[in-house]
Every structure is written in structure tokens, then in C-alpha cells.
């Protein structure tokens with residue numbers, strides 16, 4: 001890849017979400033899911049733990065390919 005940050009970057013996985021916590025854990029019950037819910041896996045969402053699309057800018061900047069975990073209440 002041509003991105004200069006690709007091989008030399010070693011940032012923390014989580015740059016700023018709940019950094020005062022020893023471990024970031026989010027728990028849900030199955031009843032809380034909407035018909036379709038996307039959970040952030042890039043740790044850049046302003047609406048964490050939900051995906052807000054911030055992974056697109058992160059992927060472009062860091063030559064990465066992360067995306068959300070999408071859970072649907074029913075199979076599509």
C-alpha cells in the first residue's frame with residue numbers, strides 16, 4: 001500500500017473513548033436491539049458503541065479496512 005502510515009503506525013486501538021475506565025465494556029440485552037444495529041469496531045465513533053460512519057475517514061487516513069458489526073433482529 002502507498003499510505004505512509006500503513007507500516008509505521010502503532011496507535012492505541014482506542015484513542016479516546018472512556019479512557020478513564022480500566023476496560024471499556026458495553027452490554028445489551030437482545031430486546032434492546034432495533035431491527036438493525038451497527039456497532040463500531042474502529043473506536044472512532046462519536047456515538048460509541050454505535051457506528052456513525054467515522055470508520056470511513058479512519059480507513060482512508062490509515063489504509064485500514066475496519067467496519068462495523070451489524071446485528072439484525074431477523075435474517076434479511
Ligand code: FES
Pocket residue numbers: 039040041042043044045050051052053054055056066067068069
Ligand atoms: Fe467505527 Fe463505523 S464508526 S466502525
